[in-house]
Amino acid sequence: MIQTVSQKQVHQDITSHFEKKSSGIIPRTITLTSVIIIISILAFIVIDIFYNGIGTISWEFLSSPPKNGMESGGIFPAIFGTVALVFLMTIAVIPIGVMTALYLHEYRNSTSKVTRLIRIAINNLASIPSIVFGLFGLGFFIGFIGTGIDSIFYSSSRPVWGQPAIVWSALTMSLLTLPVVIISTEEALRTIPQEMKDASYALGATKLQTIRKIVLPQAMPGILTGAILAINRGAGEVAPIMFTGAAYYLPYLPHKLNDQFMEMGYHIFVMATQSPDIEATKPILYGTVLVLLLLTFSLNFMAILFRYKLRTRKVRT
Amino acid sequence: MKKYNFKKQSRIIEFIGEKFIAINAFVALAAVLLIFIFIFKEALPIFYDEFIQEEVTIEKMIVKQSFSEGREAKFSWQPNSDNPRYSLLPLFIGTLKASIVAMLFAIPLGVGGAIYSSQFASKKMREVIKPAIEMLSGIPSVVLGFFALIVLASILQNIFGFTYRLNAINAGIALGIAVIPIIFTISEDALTSVPESLSDAALALGANKWQVSSTVILPAALPGIAAGIILGFGRAIGETMIVLMASGNAAVISASFSDSIRTFSATIASELAEVVFGSAHYSVLFFWVVYFSYSHLS
Numbered sequence: 001m002i003q004t005v006s007q008k009q010v011h012q013d014i015t016s017h018f019e020k021k022s023s024g025i026i027p028r029t030i031t032l033t034s035v036i037i038i039i040s041i042l043a044f045i046v047i048d049i050f051y052n053g054i055g056t057i058s059w060e061f062l063s064s065p066p067k068n069g070m071e072s073g074g075i076f077p078a079i080f081g082t083v084a085l086v087f088l089m090t091i092a093v094i095p096i097g098v099m100t101a102l103y104l105h106e107y108r109n110s111t112s113k114v115t116r117l118i119r120i121a122i123n124n125l126a127s128i129p130s131i132v133f134g135l136f137g138l139g140f141f142i143g144f145i146g147t148g149i150d151s152i153f154y155s156s157s158r159p160v161w162g163q164p165a166i167v168w169s170a171l172t173m174s175l176l177t178l179p180v181v182i183i184s185t186e187e188a189l190r191t192i193p194q195e196m197k198d199a200s201y202a203l204g205a206t207k208l209q210t211i212r213k214i215v216l217p218q219a220m221p222g223i224l225t226g227a228i229l230a231i232n233r234g235a236g237e238v239a240p241i242m243f244t245g246a247a248y249y250l251p252y253l254p255h256k257l258n259d260q261f262m263e264m265g266y267h268i269f270v271m272a273t274q275s276p277d278i279e280a281t282k283p284i285l286y287g288t289v290l291v292l293l294l295l296t297f298s299l300n301f302m303a304i305l306f307r308y309k310l311r312t313r314k315v316r317t
Numbered sequence: 318m319k320k321y322n323f324k325k326q327s328r329i330i331e332f333i334g335e336k337f338i339a340i341n342a343f344v345a346l347a348a349v350l351l352i353f354i355f356i357f358k359e360a361l362p363i364f365y366d367e368f369i370q371e372e373v374t375i376e377k378m379i380v381k382q383s384f385s386e387g388r389e390a391k392f393s394w395q396p397n398s399d400n401p402r403y404s405l406l407p408l409f410i411g412t413l414k415a416s417i418v419a420m421l422f423a424i425p426l427g428v429g430g431a432i433y434s435s436q437f438a439s440k441k442m443r444e445v446i447k448p449a450i451e452m453l454s455g456i457p458s459v460v461l462g463f464f465a466l467i468v469l470a471s472i473l474q475n476i477f478g479f480t481y482r483l484n485a486i487n488a489g490i491a492l493g494i495a496v497i498p499i500i501f502t503i504s505e506d507a508l509t510s511v512p513e514s515l516s517d518a519a520l521a522l523g524a525n526k527w528q529v530s531s532t533v534i535l536p537a538a539l540p541g542i543a544a545g546i547i548l549g550f551g552r553a554i555g556e557t558m559i560v561l562m563a564s565g566n567a568a569v570i571s572a573s574f575s576d577s578i579r580t581f582s583a584t585i586a587s588e589l590a591e592v593v594f595g596s597a598h599y600s601v602l603f604f605w606v607v608y609f610s611y612s613h614l615s
Binding site: 024027028030031032033034035037038039041042045046048049095096099100102103104107117118121122124125127128129130131132133134135136138139140143144175178179182206207208232235236237238239242243265266268269272273278282285289292293296297299300304 | 327330331334335337338339341342343344345346348349350351352355356359425426427428429430432433434436437438445446448449450451452453455456457458459460461462463464466467468494497501525526527530531548551554555556557558561562582585586589590594603606
């Protein structure tokens, strides 16, 4: 009897000690306020853009070109340009990113000097500001490679490749998004159990065959995640394409690799900063922002789903 | 015989495949090297080209210059005047002002949010916070710039009565919104990766939950949080579109945060399209990119 009472008391003592909230309540409220502020900022931005932009969006807005100096009409050329840009970018960045990850993960062990060097390079590439990529694209792709092609293959004085063009924008953007693809592919490669690869080797498969038949299919969710994140980044960045190919207004859609193009982000930037009458362009501006935001949010959502799939598989194996 | 041929063939494919993959793996390395070489190449003429040195030297970028004889010498950024002056002080102050406001705004929110999410939040709450942060980081910077230009600037002007609608505070807050996800994510990673044995030991010694958080977990996670803040600062300096749209782009020297500012990144973005290839102005812009990229490496 006495024992149980004292036990109870001790238990109460301990629990009350652990649940004593007085010492934690102040930091708890302060940090909770931070969270609430962050979420309200997000909510405010999203609601403001939805509220003001939803009225503009119609089939006509999405499918027709701008008219009257951007004050009416739609944004179809900008949407087309964005899609074309990220399509070309994806073609360039996915093979290179996946192969880099394969090389780091399958061909080299993680402590070798080469691996470390490449990893440092990837980290650096990820931390370079996007405007620097724009300068690089202007100087290297247009000024060096484009002009080089012109001087070798074309005799006319008018630049053919040595001018801002969608292909140079896409290549610049693919350098910017390369780290994203490499990192998420590597994350996927890490979840593939060694036993599976060993089993493949035991059946007489070569390294390349193992990679093609075992490693790559298993890494698919990770590669897709990387691709989606890269597309997301590519669709949203404006600084790298400002000098390398984006145009303010074009009467035609880009149909050759060396055409200039219109792009949603750049369209927003130009309309917001260089429009003579901001009130008149505002509805279209909001509509464009809403389309871009919907695009990036849905891409983000897809990436989260794929990553979730990958994570749950890791638990299962 | 046939089998032997097959093996030989596959060995060749194997060899070529490996080399091909290896070549691709070096693209990232080559890109980084090329970026640095190229930017240095474009910036270097400042140090030796006589024509450019007549117009601008490193000394002229730091010391006060006057517009003409007899006029008062000032720090001014006027690359397009008849007597171009390239003082970097106005831009440096502008960049600093915007980043200071951004950090003052983002650190309490980012770190505070990370502490709440890792120490106090219930599982359900965390499932709200994490996607919210992910959404915030998914907003393209041009959209944030647009928001700051059209909406935030008006709100701030109505509240504080700024003379200039676009100013350092406006641009700084928008930058801060862009930086919050970085600080939050890295701080939260640092806070959750503190080994459980440490907090278990403190709990066993009779500390309550907040005592464990404040005396064990926070100090252990501090280096990680600091790394997040530094990365966020780097992003704030390098971010272009937001400051280009929301800062007013006027290169003035003042201590007031309610004046318009012009930052390095915005200057590069707005002026590079118009400069003459290989001119002094061109080299100066690239010279900053060097400075810029290095501030990131550190």
